[in-house]
Amino acid sequence: xxxxxxxxxxxxxxxxxxxxxxxxxxxxxxxxxxxxxxxxxxxxxxxxxxxxxxxxxxxxxxxxxxxxxxxxxxxxxxxxxxxxxxxxxxxxxxxxxxxxxxxxxxxxxxxxxxxxxxxxxxxxxxxxxxxxxxxxxxxxxxxxxxxxxxxxxxxxxxxxxxxxxxxxxxxxxxxxxxxxxxxxxxxxxxxxxxxxxxxxxxxxxxxxxxxxxxxxxxxxxxxxxxxxxxxxxxxxxxxxxxxxxxxxxxxxxxxxxxxxxxxxxxxxxxxxxxxxxxxxxxxxxxxxxxxxxxxxxxxxxxxxxxxxxxxxxxxxxxxxxxxxxxxxxxxxxxxxxxxxxxxxxxxxxxxxxxxxxxxxxxxxxxxxxxxxxxxxxxxxxxxxxxxxxxxxxxxxxxxxxxxxxxxxxxxxxxxxxxxxxxxxxxxxxxxxxxxxxxxxxxxxxxxxxxxxxxxxxxxxxxxxxxxxxxxxxxxxxxxxxxxxxxxxxxxxxxxxxxxxxxxxxxxxxxxxxxxxxxxxxxxxxxxxxxxxxxxxxxxxxxxxxxxxxxxxxxxxxxxxxxxxxxxxxxxxxxxxxxxxxxxxxxxxxxxxxxxxxxxxxxxxxxxxxxxxxxxxxxxxxxxxxxxxxxxxxxxxxxxxxxxxxxxxxxxxxxxxxxxxxxxxxxxxxxxxxxxx
Numbered sequence: 001x002x003x004x005x006x007x008x009x010x011x012x013x014x015x016x017x018x019x020x021x022x023x024x025x026x027x028x029x030x031x032x033x034x035x036x037x038x039x040x041x042x043x044x045x046x047x048x049x050x051x052x053x054x055x056x057x058x059x060x061x062x063x064x065x066x067x068x069x070x071x072x073x074x075x076x077x078x079x080x081x082x083x084x085x086x087x088x089x090x091x092x093x094x095x096x097x098x099x100x101x102x103x104x105x106x107x108x109x110x111x112x113x114x115x116x117x118x119x120x121x122x123x124x125x126x127x128x129x130x131x132x133x134x135x136x137x138x139x140x141x142x143x144x145x146x147x148x149x150x151x152x153x154x155x156x157x158x159x160x161x162x163x164x165x166x167x168x169x170x171x172x173x174x175x176x177x178x179x180x181x182x183x184x185x186x187x188x189x190x191x192x193x194x195x196x197x198x199x200x201x202x203x204x205x206x207x208x209x210x211x212x213x214x215x216x217x218x219x220x221x222x223x224x225x226x227x228x229x230x231x232x233x234x235x236x237x238x239x240x241x242x243x244x245x246x247x248x249x250x251x252x253x254x255x256x257x258x259x260x261x262x263x264x265x266x267x268x269x270x271x272x273x274x275x276x277x278x279x280x281x282x283x284x285x286x287x288x289x290x291x292x293x294x295x296x297x298x299x300x301x302x303x304x305x306x307x308x309x310x311x312x313x314x315x316x317x318x319x320x321x322x323x324x325x326x327x328x329x330x331x332x333x334x335x336x337x338x339x340x341x342x343x344x345x346x347x348x349x350x351x352x353x354x355x356x357x358x359x360x361x362x363x364x365x366x367x368x369x370x371x372x373x374x375x376x377x378x379x380x381x382x383x384x385x386x387x388x389x390x391x392x393x394x395x396x397x398x399x400x401x402x403x404x405x406x407x408x409x410x411x412x413x414x415x416x417x418x419x420x421x422x423x424x425x426x427x428x429x430x431x432x433x434x435x436x437x438x439x440x441x442x443x444x445x446x447x448x449x450x451x452x453x454x455x456x457x458x459x460x461x462x463x464x465x466x467x468x469x470x471x472x473x474x475x476x477x478x479x480x481x482x483x484x485x486x487x488x489x490x491x492x493x494x495x496x497x498x499x500x501x502x503x504x505x506x507x508x509x510x511x512x513x514x515x516x517x518x519x520x521x522x523x524x525x526x527x528x529x530x531x532x533x534x535x536x537x538x539x540x541x542x543x544x545x546x547x548x549x550x551x552x553x554x555x556x557x558x559x560x561x562x563x564x565x566x567x568x569x570x571x572x573x574x575x576x577x578x579x580x581x582x583x584x585x586x587x588x589x590x591x592x593x594x595x596x597x598x599x600x601x602x603x604x605x606x607x608x609x610x611x612x613x614x615x616x617x618x619x620x621x622x623x624x625x626x627x628x629x630x631x632x633x634x635x636x637x638x639x640x641x642x643x644x645x646x647x648x649x650x651x652x653x654x655x656x657x658x659x660x661x662x663x664x665x666x667x668x669x670x671x672x673x674x675x676x
Contacts, residue, residue, distance in 0.1 A: 011199035017187050021179045023242035025362060027196035030173040030187065036163025037189045041119075043111040044158045048130055048139055049121035050077065052155050054106035059150040075149075076140045077108035079132075085114035108139050117159055124158035125149055166190070176362060178242070201275040201360045203353075204268055205234045206249040208282040208291060209340060214251065229342045229441060230280040234349055241354055243361040247274060254288040261291075262298025269333045270323060275360070276333070278353060281340030284315045295319045295335050311408040312344035312438040316352065341438035347409055347450065350477070355386055355490075384491035389475040391494045394430035394451065400466045402456025407498070410436060411447040412474060421537050422661035425623075430474060449474040452498045473498060509538060512548045512575030512646075514568045516582045516601050518555035527551060530581050530653060537660025547574045554582075554597050561597075562604035569608065569641055569648065577663075578641065580605060580650040582634060595633055598652065602635035605650045609639030616662075623662045624655025631655040 012027030043049065058075050065073060108125075109118055117124065129145040132138065141149050166172065172186040173179065173195070187195070212228040228251055238246040249268060252261050268274045282291035295301040301319040308316050319335040336353055338345045359382070394414055402408070412430040419425045430451055433443045452473045454461040466472065473494040490496055513534060515527050531549060538544045550568045554561050565580070572578055582598050606612070617636040624631035631654035641648045651659045 012196040013199060014194055014196050016194055017184070017192060019181075019184060021195070021197060022181055022184070024179050024200070025198040025243075026173045026175055026177050026179060027198050029171050029175050030190070030192055030195060032166045032168055032170045032172060032190045034168040036168035036170070037166040038160055038164070039162060041117040041162055042160040043113060043115045043117050043124050044160055045124055045126045046112050047110075047124045047126040047158065048077065048108040049083075049111050049117045049124050050108045050153070051106065051121055052123045052153060052157075055123075055150060055153055062146065062150055070146075071143075073146065074140055074143075075146060076105050076138050078105045079137055079139055080107040080109050082110040083115045083118065084112050087115060105138075110139075122155045122159070123153050125153060126158065198361055201244045201357055202247055202273055203238055203244045203276045203278060203357065204247045204249040204274040205231050205238070206265075206277060206279040207231050207251045208254065208279060209251070210254045210288075212251050212281075230340070230345050233342055233346055233441070234278060234280070237346060237349060238353075238357075241357065243354075243357045244276070247272075249274075249277070254282065254290070258290060258294050258298045261294045265294070266299060269321065274333070276353075276357070277335045278338060278349065279335070280338045280342075280345045283317050283337040283339065291337050292317060295321070295337065301335060309406050310351075311403050311406040312341070312436075313339060313348040313351075313409075314406065315339045316344075316348050318352075339438065342441050343411075343436075343443060344438040346441075346444060347411075351409065351450070351475075355388055359386055384489065386490045388488055388490045388493050388495060389449075389478070390488055391473050391475055392428055393471045393494075394428040394474045395471045396451075396466055396468050397429050397431045399468055400432055400453065402453055402460065402464055402466055404455065404457035404460065404464070407455045407460075408436070408453045409450040409475070410453050411443045412449060412451045413446045414448040414474065419661055419664065421539070421664070422658065424626075424658075425661050428474070430472075447477065449476040452495065454498070509544045510574055510576045511535075511538065511544050511546050512569075512572035512578040513546070513550070514565070514572075514578065514580045515549065515551050516554045516565075516580060516597075517551065518553065518597060526583060526653075530583075530656065533656045534579060534581075534660050537657045538664045543664070548572050554601060558600050558604065561600050562607070565601065565604050566608060569646075572642075572646070576646050578646050578648045580637075580648065581653050581656065582651070583653050584630070598634045602637055602650060605637045605648065606639070609637060609641050609648055610644065611640045613638040620649070620651060620659050620662055623658040624651065627655035627658045 015021065062070065062073060109121060111117055111124060125141065129149055130139050130141055133140070166186070166189065172190060173183050176198075179197070207228045207230050211224055211226050213225050214228060231248060231251075235246045235248060238244055249265075252264070265277060268277070279291055282289045292303070292306070296303060296319065299321050301321040304318045304320065306315075306317045308314055315337075316339065317335075317337040319337065321333045321335060323331050323333075325331060334356070336348075336356075338348050392414075394412070397415075400410065411433040413433060415429045415431065416426045417429055419427050433445065433447050434440075436443055452475065453466055456464050475495060511534065513531060515530055517526075527549065531546065535541070535544055535546065548571075550571070552564050552568045554564070556564070569578055569580070580601070582601050617638040620638070621632060621634070621636045624634075624636075631652050634652035634654070636659075637648065637650040639648055640646065649659075649663055
């Protein structure tokens, strides 16, 4: 496994830069050569290049004048030539005898946008602030612009200095980065004509079955014959991934001998250079399902798994085929034998083949420590760090019957809808694409993702139907030419938690509230107000069950604050979500947030929590401060407490409704991401 990963990931090809590279992966860092970009001082405006040292002299004179003298003051420049975009630095600079020809006037050069500014000039005055004499040899600043020009024109005004856009040595394309259209522009600006890109694995698509025809002519599709939908579906699906080169291997009949099929595929692997074979059909338990024999007996393959507890795709089989070269090197090819129904083949390709190809294409950059790990430890590390589909939680718009035998990847379309209690934030609703038969290709149409539904019945989640309004994770289909570098790692994904049966359908949030104050708030009702705001913003009693509220006196030393908070949080045995709310001072100082107290509370809670969700904490802070700017003074904390059995959210009472709305849309995902 290690050698396959390193060999495939380290292979690269030197290619000429062209738009055909978009979607491929860079095999090396591309740095900007000296002096950077632009490689000359470039004018940002049409105008006149001047020396700011001349303007400093003029400004001293101007500042010492009275109003009448300023009215008669002129600033004239002798034109020293013109430079247009594309001209060299001195192409149009005339030779002037400064001692005799300019009468002691400062000089200027007319420049157009993008033109090179001559080296001795260090600022540009926009043309709209100037006028030329009729002779064309003198430029002066417009009278009512003199004060502003003298005040604002500094060195490098309206000039792009050398290397200001891209500094020399900057990386414009990183090793392992997917090449985007913007890289075409960056490479052009840097003068790079060739780059190394990662090797694209060659993937062969093979259909099997006597019933299949290469034509879709309905007159020929009679008497038990059907068009082969699998190859065009998978070939086009793979083509959108950007991590492989798909090849059509045609159709093989069930009646062809195992030896003949084996010989054909051996030639495909070892002579035609195919790295991965994806076959559809012939892998189940039928009398003519012989592809397992082909791959194992005929080609010497090794089965790693042959049945999967998932719907669709139960018969999916993964096989490796090795061959030793004359120098003792072991070369390995991969085979994924998929079910014959097109929906099963498509879904399994998305779930299993796509991440596998992504790993082969990208390879891995690891330290020598990881490289020296045991094979199985290395595989576990590789799988846990693999990039997988983006995910979100979505609520069902209709009831869906659960399969009692296997968990299901249910095709759904998604609709974004405003949260009922805060129109600025959104949640997602999922609608089934209809009958989910694995032969019904129409169920793939309009599908935005695959909803992960648990196994039903007594041996599964304990119920037979996923009810309307329940929320489940959805793996999102991605856009064309998308290589799966989403940032979501398998180790921390909801998908992995679902596999380990750690995610259950959304239940009521069991809410605990700790109110931090330096005075007795029960008397003035502010604690009750906190309860009301949180319950309303989190979805009221339909989604939330309030289990406990504790008032914590934080008018104390830091050590005492930490002790009291720990006691309050640990005492909430039935809460799976604990809000710690710091109140601002009441009375005449009602607009004053106790800044020092807030810092102490945040610091103490951060020491108590694990698996900090800092991105969500920042999101809560921004949402709250959009309602009350003082909320930005509080350092929000989000993490796990009580041996990872509860999520803790620390916030100010400023903008509390906004905070609750964000948490409501994120909590299920947060719990899934943080819990081990």
